[in-house]
Amino acid sequence: MKELKILLVLIVIVGVTYWGIEPLAHSIMHKHIEEAIHKYHLPDYEFSDLGSTPPLDGDAAKGKEAFQMFCASCHGLKADGIPAPMDPKTAAASFGVVPPDLSNVTSFTSKKFLFHFIKDPAKASEFKKIAMPAMGLQDEQIVDIIAYLDSKAKKVHGAELFKEACGRCHSAKYQKIYAETPPDALKKYLGKVPPDLSIIMKAKGEHYLVAFINKPQALLPGTSMPRVGLNKEATEDLMHYLDRIADPHKEQRVKVGLIVLAYMLVMVGLTYAWKKKIWKNIH
Secondary structure (H helix, E strand, O other): OHHHHHHHHHHHHHHHHHHHHHHHHHHHHOHHHHHHHHHHOOOOOOOHHHOOOOOOOOOHHHHHHHHHHHOOOOOOEHHHOEOOOOOHHHHHHHHOOOOOOOOOHHHHEOHHHHHHHHHOHHHHHOOOOOOOOOOOOOHHHHHHHHHHHHHHOOOOOHHHHHHHHOOOOOOEHHHOEOOOOOHHHHHHHHOOOOOOOOOHHHHHOHHHHHHHHHOHHHHOOOOOOOOOOEOHHHHHHHHHHHHHHHOOOHHHHHHHHHHHHHHHHHHHHHHHHHHHHHHOOOO
């Protein structure tokens, strides 16, 4: 029994070391991050700081008219056969960043955030330099536009979600995904080229990334990353994708690790049984 007790003590020590040190170090070395997350209750998928919205049950037909009048000069909507008015290079030179195609935007963006973003882009995104101006639209027009966009949107996942939500500025070169906006335009618009996100999950971890994407300025004041308003489902999908591309062999490694642990446990059991048999007469 003495040996088993020693083994259990070692297992507890190793477990505490493996699962406990990283969170402890994070809480000490990145205290400001934890304080910001606590202060703003991140992630906040209700975007509480933006206030309320009118009922988001607009008229899609009227929304299409409003979209064509106010949005189509910069944005495309491939889902309804509306092409982008400029090629990416020309658009980037004009605006600093390529305006997104809005075909699926309501599938991964909070509709509440989208309402406030259309109403006041700089305030909602918390990025004063944002290329999109406030259009001065009435609430009813914004609600109708959202209804129209929602009528055309389809769910996107994985790589497609990454491209639509992040791919105008960020690359994932390991997946052969390159930012839609040319690097020189991004540097001029944002001050520097946004990082490649191929292994960002390993560098930052899900806890940080979820909070940062939800409210960048809270965790990194002065950052040129705008708040983009991803909803909870899209955020979770994006985290899964970033985790998978950062460590594509993780599942295989975990399986092999479990097999090795099982093998070691069997060998420990056999070794203990052998020891008992050899030493029973001596005791």
